[in-house]
Amino acid sequence: MLDISHIRSQFPILQQSVNGTPIVYLDNAATTHNPQAVIDASTRYYTELNSNIHRGVHYLSRAATEAHEAARTTIAKHLNAAHDHEVIFTSGTTDGINLVANCLSRSGKVQAGDRILISGLEHHSNIVPWQFLCQDTGAELDIIPITDSGEWDLTALDSLITERTKVVAVSHISNALGTINPIEQVIKKAKSVGAITLIDGAQSAAHCPINVQTLGADFYAFSGHKCYSTTGTGILWGREDILNELPPYRGGGEMIKRVTFENTTFNELPFKFEAGTPNIEGGIALAAAFDWINATGLDAITAHEDHLLKIATDEISQIDNINIYGTSANKAAVLSFNIDGIHHYDLGTLMDQMGVAVRTGHHCCQPLMQRFGITGTVRASFAAYNSEQEVEALIKAIKKSAMMLG
Numbered sequence: 001m002l003d004i005s006h007i008r009s010q011f012p013i014l015q016q017s018v019n020g021t022p023i024v025y026l027d028n029a030a031t032t033h034n035p036q037a038v039i040d041a042s043t044r045y046y047t048e049l050n051s052n053i054h055r056g057v058h059y060l061s062r063a064a065t066e067a068h069e070a071a072r073t074t075i076a077k078h079l080n081a082a083h084d085h086e087v088i089f090t091s092g093t094t095d096g097i098n099l100v101a102n103c104l105s106r107s108g109k110v111q112a113g114d115r116i117l118i119s120g121l122e123h124h125s126n127i128v129p130w131q132f133l134c135q136d137t138g139a140e141l142d143i144i145p146i147t148d149s150g151e152w153d154l155t156a157l158d159s160l161i162t163e164r165t166k167v168v169a170v171s172h173i174s175n176a177l178g179t180i181n182p183i184e185q186v187i188k189k190a191k192s193v194g195a196i197t198l199i200d201g202a203q204s205a206a207h208c209p210i211n212v213q214t215l216g217a218d219f220y221a222f223s224g225h226k227c228y229s230t231t232g233t234g235i236l237w238g239r240e241d242i243l244n245e246l247p248p249y250r251g252g253g254e255m256i257k258r259v260t261f262e263n264t265t266f267n268e269l270p271f272k273f274e275a276g277t278p279n280i281e282g283g284i285a286l287a288a289a290f291d292w293i294n295a296t297g298l299d300a301i302t303a304h305e306d307h308l309l310k311i312a313t314d315e316i317s318q319i320d321n322i323n324i325y326g327t328s329a330n331k332a333a334v335l336s337f338n339i340d341g342i343h344h345y346d347l348g349t350l351m352d353q354m355g356v357a358v359r360t361g362h363h364c365c366q367p368l369m370q371r372f373g374i375t376g377t378v379r380a381s382f383a384a385y386n387s388e389q390e391v392e393a394l395i396k397a398i399k400k401s402a403m404m405l406g
């Protein structure tokens with residue numbers, strides 16, 4: 001069991017009030033807050049280490065390089081990567097997916113007539129880069145259909161993944177519905193036809209243990225800011241052999257071995273994919289965030305979030321005219337809903353006035369919203385620091401707002 005008041009005391013941002021009431025922050029699927037340990041790691045970087053990395057002969061540059069590479073090692077261990085150099089620092093999930101799609105596009109591995117498989121509940125950042133790849137190569141997109149409960153419909157998996165399928169890119173956990181997708185089954189099928197697999201782990205990296213070696217996918221992408229760390233940082237884990245086969249992504253400093261005006265040769269992993277000065281502090285902060293998650297206990301965090309989801313779901317189901325989107329038995333701590341006759345935006349706006357922060361709208365999943373015939377939902381999403389009292393505040397705010405708007 002987590003000591004929630006102890007956890008909350010480690011998050012300075014939660015100590016403030018909004019509209020005269022203590023902030024109830026339930027927008028964790030959009031971004032999570034930073035514990036003091038992560039803020040301290042960022043501050044320490046800027047107060048003691050700040051310097052450009054890798055090429056410096058001086059003390060600060062060496063110290064910053066060491067801290068940055070130590071962060072890579074911490075993250076590689078957390079993911080159980082076979083090699084530290086399989087961990088590539090990016091600016092976030094979006095950046096990681098674009099890297100893979102762009103490099104695949106220029107690799108010659110995807111040809112006209114090939115198929116790319118995604119699912120119907122993907123975030124726009126796991127849709128649009130693949131549309132670019134299709135435009136560039138003449139490949140075509142296939143979509144795993146979504147059931148009424150917000151799960152993948154895999155009854156036709158054998159026709160969705162065929163010998164023509166070259167890439168399968170799917171999310172581990174849906175940010176809009178919370179569904180935990182059966183990625184293992186899809187990865188296995190994809191591998192049987194030799195397709196390259198990418199998992200969008202934006203919602204899962206801080207929710208469940210990730211073991212990239214047993215998972216069997218080729219790429220796993222996530223964002224630091226959804227793992228109790230800072231914005232503008234992310235990780236793309238990639239399997240060494242495939243990373244070596246891909247061309248570099250962006251051109252610039254750090255990613256080269258030797259440049260002449262006639263010809264350039266490229267650096268080895270991971271630097272081949274890390275052109276330019278990275279977010280050095282962000283990488284260090286992300287490692288501190290995983291240290292914090294592991295010290296707090298990932299299993300305990302997940303159990304706590306599941307408990308909050310359960311009591312919130314039980315209580316919200318009692319509210320008149322409520323529609324919950326995403327009713328899978330296998331869900332992470334995301335609760336998406338609408339009330340008949342009330343616009344999600346109006347509901348969310350009133351709830352904010354009562355100090356409850358939720359997200360409203362399409363959650364960057366417009367095709368999924370179309371699947372359910374809606375323009376958006378109200379979404380509450382829970383993290384380690386949320387409490388049962390906050391679930392009560394959520395339910396009260398929904399009821400009061402619905403009454404005012406109804």
Ligand SMILES: *Cc1c(COP(=O)(O)O)cnc(C)c1O
Pocket residue numbers: 029030091092093094095123125126171173174175200202203223
């Ligand atoms: C947040 C999110 C993304 C995009 O992450 P960025 O940090 O904005 O790059 C992609 N996929 C899912 C499932 C997400 O939740």
